[in-house]
Amino acid sequence: MSSVLERLDRLPRRNLTVLAIKGLSTLVPGGWHNITSADDLISDVLGSSDPELIRQVRARADALSRARHEGYGRALSLYDAVNRSQKAAGGLRLLANIGGALPLVKRVADLTPTSETLQAADLSLKVAAEMLAFTQVNGLPGDSFGDFVASLSEYAGEARVRMAALICFDALLPLGDQALQRLNSLLGGVDKRDLHQLPAYAGMAKLLPGRGDGAHLTFLRRGVDQWLGWAGGFSSQLGLTGQKAVQALETTLGPWQGGFQQMATFLDAFTDTYQHTGVQAVARRLVERAAAEI
Amino acid sequence: MARTLRWGVGLLLVVSLSIGAFLLLPFRSWLPGGTVGDVPLSQVVNGTAFNRLFPKPDDGDQLVFTQEKRGFSEARLKHGGQVKALLAISDVTTAPEARRKFETSQSRLQGWPLVEQGPQATALLVADRFQIKVIGQGDGLEAEQRQDLIGRFNLRGLAALKSASAPRASLPSGPDSAGRQSLERRAAMEPVS
Structure with missing residues (x-):
């Protein structure tokens, strides 16, 4: 298995994913810089470009990410599981959109999970994966719950573009502008059968706290509740809407004639936003630790 | 013939049990590479x-x-x-x-x-x-x-x-023990x- 920094070095410098995030980042103050070089990241954190220091940090970061107990690998496999699931679901929906008219493929359309409840369950899985990955990478920082919440929002602030992408691509575009307000009631309608229709759930089930689908559903609902408070404030502060997201994406991807939902399907099927920014977020925290430990 | 068969079956059982035990029981944490520098x-x-x-x-x-x-x-x-x-x-x-x-x-x-x-x-x-x-x-x-x-x-x-x-954590003595x-x-x- 390749280490976190090797994966960072292999991230694409320019493809559909990068263009989509670049487009969206015009909505977020501070913008987004596509970091795909571990050495650049290390010298940014350390404030020094001494090759010997960079080599030491890199060696330490690789030792940390190789240790199974440290959770860096687990965080990345969470992102991978979510990404695979998103692509599979996106591909199916795309097929349904294209083949809806053809009698032979029409049966596929009946099978595809297009309902809003499933979309909501998918979003809640992503939010849960985000929180699990956070604890895998950062532990439970601070001595009190207040410290922990402060640390969580610090992390979210650092990954603003990532959070904006999550809100726009997985909530506002597929579920409409009132998505965040409606999410609670939508999640209320999610049952165990819906959960099992999501490919990512099978991979994540053993990492979620609690035993059984019921406990997992409760965890997902509670996790989303926590996140909604923050996400609601964030998106109203930036004034995020589906319309604005599409306009921002058009600046890099070119004109888009279809509807919001089709845009969401297209992004699901062809981009790795969640994985791409996830690797970058994990790598930064890992390098901050390695730089302090050498 | 029956005897070799018995031995064969017995051996198969032992091998499959030990493989199963290794895969199913939480032996993974005993394998090296779980912690940083293999320090407990x-x-x-x-x-x-x-x-x-x-x-x-x-x-x-x-x-x-x-x-x-x-x-x-x-x-x-x-x-x-x-x-x-x-x-x-x-x-x-x-x-x-x-x-x-x-x-x-x-x-x-x-x-x-x-x-x-x-x-x-x-x-x-x-x-x-x-x-x-x-x-x-x-x-x-x-x-x-x-x-x-x-x-x-x-x-x-x-x-x-x-x-x-x-008392719990005695450091392994290295070459720099004098320092x-x-x-x-x-x-x-x-x-x-």
């Missing part, structure tokens, strides 16, 4: 113990804890939304090579060796076991500011952690609160 977790001080030793921030500044693992705790010092510095305490048990840079160090802070790493990082080794590091971020910090920040950590409390964890002894003598001379 019980020998590393938990990061929770470090949190209360961080300096209290000045007025207008804010200390946000960002990471807490076994043998490591890190916080960001922020001023008005801007990150000024990364502050961290780590247990060098899992990173013995981190000790090496202190061997040639001439400067001391409250009796402990101090090292500058590049233009923005300052490190202090307390009780030959715990490394404190301050890394300037953004506009950066002057060396004096970083050393001032390090001095405001609870160094005595940190040195005391070593004796608290000593360590002299350091330990210095540690013994320090009054422990």
